[in-house]
Amino acid sequence: MTPADGAESTVSVLEVGGTHVTAADVDIRARRLRSGRSFREAVDSDGSAEEILSALLHCAGRLSGLGAGPWVVALPGPFDYERGIGRFEGVGKFEALRGVDLRAALTPSLPGATALSFCNDADAYVVGEWWAGAARGHRTVVGITLGTGVGSCFLRDGRILRHGPGVPAGGWVHTLRYAGGPLEETVSRHALRRAYARASGTAPPDVREIARRARHGDRAAAKVFTGTFRALGRALGPLLAAFEPTVLVVGGAIAGAWDLLAEPLRSGLTETDPDRNRRVVLTPAHRPDEAPLLGAAYLAGAPGHAPLGDFR
Template sequence: MDIGGTHVTAAHVDVTAGSLSLGPSHREPIEGTVSADEFVSALVRCAGRLPGPAGEHWTIALPGPFDYQHGIGRYEGVGKFEALRGFDLRTALTARLPGHPTVAFCNDADSFTLGEWQAGAARGQRTVTGLTLGTGVGSCFLREGTIVRQGHGIPPGGRVDLMEHAGRPLEETVSRRALRRAYARAATDPGEPDVREIAERARKGDSAAVGVFTQAFHALGLVLGPLLAAYEPDVLVIGGSIAGSWDLVAPPLREGIAAAAPESGRTVVVPAQFPERAPLLGAAYLATAVNAPSG
């Protein structure tokens, strides 16, 4: 199961002979402002709509801050899932999912990057950096298929979201809420559009909307450039809901990376090949315990 800031997706994944086969999936809308009970109900409803027997084991990919070992939310001041702060999600789901399965949790950026490394845009690459752009900035660093949390060019804990731009937290510039806030300040008659609508306005020539994307993703490039120059990944693969506007994200992002670190040019910057499937495949891969995070 993959949980984003606006949706939850569930699928059966068959793990046999070391390979993963993704079955039918179901997607359910969910907002980051729902209560804990509404959140659990949405996940149970999504799982219940899958065809076939209930799974005996569920691995759930979701964004941090979250205590993945104990299944407890640590969200506070991040604009999403505040109702899960201190909430024991594992116990709640184990009780309500069909068959009372075992439930494990993993970081959504980790599962996304592993899924793209297995089957998508990063397949076959030795070193990979993955980013998810949505309600926040998720990140993962891989070396030969193993998650690394520390080392040259890797921010503390592997978390790009904890970095700063212009003396402010990065997610104050690059996130769903940051883009909406920036557009509300810049536009003469902004209304309350979400990021997808802001992107559509940019494509139609709205200069305020174009400026919002340009400024945000040039800033992200400036932050990423030194990391890429030091870590030297073969590929930077980007997913998440905002990456769906790749035509608006890629040019300022690449320009920012090049401006900050011209020597980072060996890293290929690409969008996800399977943005919806990759987190599900990666979560299943983590569930097999073949990959154990290091660092």
């Protein structure tokens, strides 16, 4: 993807998570953040619509203002990405944005905005790793993000797939079921903490501390990581065997415990189809902080760029 001579090469991005918002200008030609930096601020996903929008705009205002250009907002669902309207309900975050037209609310106050688009944060993360990170050079990619839940994206030749062999409905791994319940009841921040509380008989710390304890000989903590990510591998195994990716990229906050989760994840994957799944490259994200910003900019494109394909 190379812009025509003289075409706008910068896309401004807001990446919104459950506790933060990050802003950056992305240089499309160079596949990097302009000035090599981004700005991150706290956001209260339980706050009012006015509080959330104010946090987003305050973070956006920290960008240098390179002139008029496109903006894109990457954020979790449920969300109407085409219309820019929140559909949050019963998900424990951003409930105040349900029914809010974010395009109308944000565009007038975004510096130099000529257009505003929206994309899913997990899609942006995985596309960023395919375009400029761990999956670069791979044609068929599966990526997952591990945190409060399990985000996912299935890519072939740079196109996001929502259905087909090995692709769960909507491309959403979180809709899978495992051991008679939703997958996220086994694999998520909440599930890890709950499993550790049961195994240790103590009040559960956060995942980072559970990981630290596992590395320092806490058998309960180590067992929780092993069981959780072997289960994830078992759940993903049939999908990968059918979709046949050459790489599985794992990102998100919990991927920071790669030394604890990689081996059981691989073990679970190969239980399903040893021959096919053993060939899949299993890797952590190479650009965990930048990937969602880069991917969102790629999905948004810029005037003068070649068509990016049908990503919806």
